[in-house]
Amino acid sequence: MKEYLYTAFKNAEKIIPELAEISISFDVPKILEHGDLSSNAAMLLSKKLKKNPRVIAQEIIDALSLDSAVIQKTEIAGPGFINFFFTPRATAEILKDIFKQVDNFGRSTKYSGKKANIEFVSANPTGPLTVGHGRNAIIGDTIANLLEAIGYRVDREYYFNNAGRQMRVLGDSVRLRYLELLGNKNDFPADYYQGEYIKDIAKSLFNEFGDKLKDEDAEGLFKEVAEREIFKDIKKTLDNLGVHHNIFFNENSLYEEGKIAALLESFKEKNLSYEKDGAVWLKLSELGQEEDKVIVKNTGEPTYRLPDIAYHIEKIKRGYDLLIDLFGSDHNATYPDVMAGIRALGYDSSKVKVLIHQFVTIVQGGEVVKMSTRKANFITLDELTEEVGKDVVRYFFNMRNISSHMVFDLELAKKQSDENPVFYLQYAHARISSIMREVKRESLEPSLNNLHLLTTNHEQNLLKVLHNFNEKLLYSAENFEAHLLCNYLEELAAAYHRFHRFCRILGSEKNLAEARLALAVATKIVLKNGLTILGVSAPEKM
RNA sequence: GCCCCCGUAGCUCAGUGGAUAGAGCAGAAGUUUCCUAAACUUUUGGUCGGAGGUUCGAUUCCUCUCGGGGGUACCA
Incomplete structure (x- = not known):
């Protein structure tokens, strides 16, 4: 639907040349009465043209030459928004795309041919993974899935040190x-x-x-x-949890292959390091950082900075288009030094994207549990997975912004797991699966021949939500924000459950039943595609 | 002191500079001879921590401030 409007606006530049000077975008209004898509172009032009935005809005509408088979009506609202209302028939066209692409619907080839690497988990093998590591593992794996969905070839890497x-x-x-x-x-x-x-x-x-x-x-x-x-x-x-790394990188190999010694030598050659108090210091204060830091202790052992820099240089040399580091917030002070070191040696750090997720606060019995691997005061990720299952763990960690300090109430996760939104999504999928089993008795087939029959609010709303999938998925992937995909899927499931309640398939006239069946099946496809990216199963029965 | 993150409904959290700030849970009242009620409908609940600023328009951007978390190691 957006493409149609973009084209129309492009053509309207012949009449209103100033349209070319602003960035045209269309929003889905929050309120149904405001139409299907809305443009703020008139407001953006108001200063330039020194005219009332509402007057400009009318001039834009006159210049657009819209097809009444696609656009039912336009209106000028509020300070100067132009609201577009699509015909039910045009809205339903999306089902054709979904049926054509099925599992690939929503996926994009925008980044085909690009290679990405995401390093995550990377816990040293000193003890079991905790719930805290779980957040890192799930976020990392899901971001990898998202990148694959928009065309990247992705390596999932685990960096560890056994020395x-x-x-x-x-x-x-x-x-x-x-x-x-x-x-x-x-x-x-x-x-x-x-x-x-x-x-x-x-x-x-x-x-x-x-x-x-x-x-x-x-x-x-x-x-x-x-x-x-x-x-x-x-x-x-x-x-x-369905998390699989395909590269395990041992820090030791950097020493064995002489990479650490060579790096140390490069810093020395470039006069970026010096000795003081028996230690080797990196001149970070000359590289835009606050103060110089030790890279080799007076014991002769390097600090983490040296191998980290060497490791990142190794990854950059492998030729990735995008390199992601996923850390917990306890590491947030370490990466600027590493980046500065990389740049100082002439490597391009712009491909490295550092993502920092905030900590998980574990609450048990109303009290905060402080976690420490050394003190063995932790809840293992295994225990959690056994308690609530893979789907809940994955969804729970995915559903929130990584920058939010999330509270994980163990009692709630265990006791009230039925109320977790993941079941809401899965149930929508299972309900549709159930219908698909039932309709066989009536020999109904999903059909795209009578989509004009899908005219009720519930059908139209569901169709509109389906329209948003591609864009939401792309945005979610490009911004590394899986929780946006969760939000979208919850919206989709809600729209479906309402449709399910008010628009029956069995018992409706055949043409209508088959059009509705097509809508339900399309919803199932999109739900499944979204859940698959999250690593959550889409059950046929619950 | 300095750096990063957070502060939105009773709780957990969404909110891509736009119109009347949303969802789930919790609370109240309903819906099933009907494709799974793990659902749906209605409803109560907000000084978006506070104060300035930028903007036609700020929960969103900037500055300051208060509160919480994490850093600021010759630990990682």
Whole structure:
């Protein structure tokens, strides 16, 4: 419908040349009485033409030469809006597109041939994923789905580190638990990993090796086994949610391939680093940042900045058109340094898009639960998924703006899961599936031959919502905002449920029944396409 | 101190500079001989944290301010 108006406005430039100077756009009015689409062009021109916007609006309408088979009427409203009302028949044309494209309806080829990479989760293998990681995992995977829907080829990447202090402590935690099993009492340090999973790993080592490991050091087998087991669990947890990375990038490989040493050398050559107090500093204050930061500690170990810069350079070299980093807000201070480092070495950081999501506040029994992997005070993502199911977890994390500090009330999620909006969407899909089973008895087929019969408010409204899918999906993907897709699908489901209540298929005259059936089937297609992008199932029965 | 995010209905949250700020839940009243009532209809509930500014028009953009969260490491 918009395309029609864009063309009409374009042609009207011959009569009102100033139309070419403003950006023409059409909004779907919030209120039904304001028509199907509205334009603010007259208001935008009012200053330029020094005329009352309502007068200009009339001149625009006169210049448009609209087809009455498409546009039923136009009106000038409020300060100078032009409202367009489409004929029911023109509105129903959308069903033809949906039936033609089916699973591909809504998908776009706008970014075909482009490659994107999204790095997300990226938790080091020190313990099970928590509910907090869940938000990152779901947002990341859904953004990847959205990008694929608009044509990108997407790599899902997981960056991790199995070296460093964190992992040493992990290995030693397992070692101490293992020694406990051999009867050696020890003071298990408070800053070690307290979780039961550490004891489980120690137990499996004890079962396999008996006391043969009592003189092993923490860095060897203990750490290796802990990492392997924990990673296995993490992948299982993600698998349960339908999240699959196709690239796992180990920070260690940057050291092994000499990338870290080379990077350090480049900074030195470019006179961007210096030594002070036994450490190597990066001159970030000369690169637009607040202050210089350490890149190699006086212990000889790099800080995270150095490998992070090296890692991003590696990704940039792979030739992506878009590189997304998805972090929790606790990392929000780290990326500007990394970007500055990349730019300083002459790499293009403009393709890197950093997305920061805010924390999930867990509330249990009316109290905020503070999460810490080390203290083993957390609710695992697995526990949550088992409690409420994959669809609820995915929908819950997708339905809110990533910048919102969301509250996750565990009791509510478990107890009142029936009231989660995801069931509202799925139920609409299941209802249509049910109708499709029923109509077979009456030998009704969806038909596009009598779409002019779809004239009631409920039918027309549903059709109009269907019209919006392409645009909403594209906008949602280009802005990395999956919650907009959720909002849209809720609107679609609501429109369908109303249609379902007031416009019966079985029992209606055949031509009308088949036109309505086409509308229902089209709705089912769009619901399913949307839910699939969210990673939520579209059940045939509930 | 400085940086990022948030503040909208009792609660959880939408809101792409536009017209009368919305949804779900919770509260009130209804709808089923009928394709699934996990639904639908009606209804109560708002100084959009506050104050300035830009604009024909601000919940939306800017400045200041108050409140909450996260950072500001030779942790990541």
